[in-house]
Amino acid sequence: MSTPNRELRxxxxxxxxxxRGADALDPEVQARLRDALREIEDALAASDGLQEPSLxxxxxxLTRQFEESHPNLAAAVGRVVDTLANxxx
Numbered sequence: 001m002s003t004p005n006r007e008l009r010x011x012x013x014x015x016x017x018x019x020r021g022a023d024a025l026d027p028e029v030q031a032r033l034r035d036a037l038r039e040i041e042d043a044l045a046a047s048d049g050l051q052e053p054s055l056x057x058x059x060x061x062l063t064r065q066f067e068e069s070h071p072n073l074a075a076a077v078g079r080v081v082d083t084l085a086n087x088x089x
Contacts, residue, residue, distance in 0.1 A: 005044060008083045012037060015076040022073050025066060033062050033077070040080065056084050 019025075019033060036059055059081050067074035 004083060004087050008040070008080065008087070009044065011076065011079045011083060012040060015073070015080060018070075018073040018076050022066075022070050025070055025073070029062060029065055032058070036062065040084075056081055059084075 015037065019030065019037075022030065036055060039055060059077055063074045063077045063081065
């Protein structure tokens with residue numbers, strides 16, 4: 001696994017931890033975030049890169065939705081978005 005992929009995996013693991021502790025997060029937003037995480041993990045497992053071009057946009061929008069109420073979770077999603085951008089995805 002390349003260094004960017006390792007960093008992304010580490011960030012995803014951290015994001016999962018944050019998501020588990022975000023009890024007050026809107027259930028719809030939480031479900032959308034879990035779906036996005038699953039999509040990223042599937043793409044990493046397949047080593048084909050992300051097939052969905054709007055994933056980064058969806059993650060950015062999710063970050064905006066809860067950055068005030070869940071700043072740690074928003075920061076973790078932001079790191080995923082930054083890593084995806086660095087990977088050219």
